[in-house]
Amino acid sequence: xxxxxxxxxxxxxxxxxxxxxxxxxxxxxxxxxxxxxxxxxxxxxxxxxxxxxxxxxxxxxxxxxxxxxxxxxxxxxxxxxxxxxxxxxxxxxxxxxxxxxx
DNA sequence: AGTCGAGCGCGCA
DNA sequence: TGCGCGCTCGACT
Numbered sequence: 001x002x003x004x005x006x007x008x009x010x011x012x013x014x015x016x017x018x019x020x021x022x023x024x025x026x027x028x029x030x031x032x033x034x035x036x037x038x039x040x041x042x043x044x045x046x047x048x049x050x051x052x053x054x055x056x057x058x059x060x061x062x063x064x065x066x067x068x069x070x071x072x073x074x075x076x077x078x079x080x081x082x083x084x085x086x087x088x089x090x091x092x093x094x095x096x097x098x099x100x101x102x
Numbered sequence: 103a104g105t106c107g108a109g110c111g112c113g114c115a
Numbered sequence: 116t117g118c119g120c121g122c123t124c125g126a127c128t
Contacts, residue, residue, distance in 0.1 A: 003111060003112070004112070021122095032111090034110070035120060035121090035122055036111035036113095036122095042113090042120070043112080064121035
């Protein structure tokens with residue numbers, strides 16, 4: 001099973017209003033390929049179905065989104081907001097509480 | 103303390 | 116075939 005598929009699967013498992021981190025996912029998948037996950041999400045085939053915006057850095061900070069530019073990040077923040085996740089200064093409020101631990 | 107480099111796995115040239 | 120990346124951590128200064 002390819003890593004990317006696993007990542008997608010986990011992403012889809014994240015409940016509404018929750019989020020997760022690269023590292024956590026990697027760990028859950030028994031791999032150390034944090035970077036690969038970023039790469040996968042960047043090139044994910046279903047950005048709509050796969051809530052990749054729910055994946056943030058390990059410290060709760062927001063990173064890039066599809067375009068890897070600031071504008072998309074804003075969009076990402078908006079999307080997160082729709083799910084009830086508040087972003088302040090590129091960081092997730094109550095990150096630890098919203099963190100989905102699979 | 104802050105900075106730097108390495109390393110995983112996959113995608114693209 | 117080789118390099119870069121939505122990252123993270125450990126080692127060195």
